[in-house]
Amino acid sequence: MSNNFSDKILEHYSDFSEKSILNRFIKHRTIVPLIKKRTNGEVFEVSEIGHSLENRILYLLKYGNGKTKILVWSQMHGDEPTATAAIFDIFNFLENSVFSAEQKLISEKCTVYFVPMLNPDGAEVFKRRNAADIDINRDALALQTPEGKSLMQFCKQIKPDFAFNLHDQEIYYSAGDTKYPAVLSFLAPAFDPQKTCNTSRENSMKLIAALNRMLQNYIPNRIGRYSDDYIPSAFGDAVQKCGTSTILIESGGFYNDTEKQFVRKMNVLSLLTAFKTIALNTFDDENINDYLSIPLNKKNKLFDVIIKNITLKFNDFTLTADIGIRQKMIVFDNLNSSKWLIEDIGDLKNFNAYTEIDANSQFISQKINIGSDATDILQILNFSS
Ligand SMILES: [Zn+2]
Incomplete structure (x- = not known):
């Protein structure tokens, strides 16, 4: 596919992005008005698939009337909101007259079911698990959480052709052995321990191959592939097993993007390109080797900051070392703050960072x-975040 569509999305992004969402701390009450205002509109059918443990409504927005069914859910981990923001951008896109040709194509060929924010109780306190501290993404078989149960029931009811399972990963994953962060990582989940490839899973891989090629134009060498170890209780694996071509997208990190607003835009680009590719059936021309050649994600190869060549004094010794620093989020009483913590000291030549500072053998006592x-060391070195 040419880049015309993705270029056009980026060109107009600021016109249709959802302006009431500007950071990572999206709560259920942030999205309710954005859903309610669409209740009597002509573009979406709004309904509910269930309630969370703390009785927050799990909304469903249906778009289009086409034959191919696509299910999209986000934020089953409460502190992974990037794709939820992207979904509300996409709702605006689907209502924006600039894109009427694409809307006609997608709505005639596909029916898209959106479940934004599957874990509103976790989102309320910015934590991964639900209110009972169960990881919804390990509840696909036991189905003890009302959130997981509602999603699986709905999935079995509509039997989607494609499913998008949208998450955030830590920003410290690199794209393979490169020095670059994995801005997005993709996975065509396995449905058995042997990691068998059937047509349905191959379609997941082909679609990811198409998305990867498009994204390389904007974020070259910054796409990763997630491990396909089979986890029977995980939703992606369980939905893939039902015969739905499932795609996991993990939002990672980018430079100077603490609130992940650039990564959000890359989600919009990926999902809309996926809808169009599915509507046109062009994923069928793709080769699964183009998926398999996406480099695997490497965990913990990145720091926020590496201070190189600092001189440390320990009793009568002086040592030269690098210092690896990461920023840790602290959520307390609904207030979010962060702290810079030292996570490694020593030879960090084989690690990379969003920011590198050469201390030029400067001495700290x-x-x-x-x-x-x-914080003190960063101040001594004049680092400003
Ligand atoms: Zn997750």
Whole structure:
């Protein structure tokens, strides 16, 4: 596919992006008005698939009347909101007259079911698990959480052809052995321990191959492939097993993008391109080897900051070392703050960072430890975040 469509999305993104969502801390009450205002509109059919443990409504928005059914859900982990924001951008896109040709194509060929924010109780306190501290994404078989049960029941009811399972991953994954962060990572989940490829799973792979090629134009070498180890209780694996071509998208990190607003835009680009590719059936021309050659994600190869070549004093010794620093989110009483913590000290030549500072053998006299606050050292080196 040419890049005309993706270029056009980016060109007009600021016209249709959802302006009431500007950071990662989206709550159920943030999205309810954005859903309610669509209740009597002509573009979406709004309904409910169930309620969370704390009785928040799990909304469903249906778009289009085509034969191919696509199910999209986001934020089954409460602190993974990037795709939820992207979904509300997409709702605006689907109502924006600039894109009437694409809307006609998608709505005639596909029916898209959106379940934004499957874990509103977790989102309320910015935590991964639901209110009972169960990981919904390990509840696909036991189905003890009302959130997971509602999703699986709905999935079995409509039997989607494609499903998009949307998450965030830590920003410290790199795209293979590169020094670059994995801005997005993709997975065509396995449905058995042997990781068998049937037509349905191959279609997941082919679609990802198409998305990867498109994305390389904008974020070259910054796409990763997630491990396909089979986890029977995970939703992606369980839905794939039902014969639905399932695609996991993990939102990672980008430079100077603490609130992940650039990564959100890349989600919009990916999902809309996926809808169009499905509507046109062009994923069928793709080769699964183009999926398999996407580099695997490498965990914990990145720091927020690496200070290179600092001189440390320990009793009578002087040592030269690098210091790896990461920013940790602290959520307390609905207030979000962050702390810079030292996570590694030593030879970090084989690691990379969003920001590297060369200390040029500058000497620091205070004692530092793993886990200690890095704010003072960063100040000494004139680092401003
Ligand atoms: Zn997740």
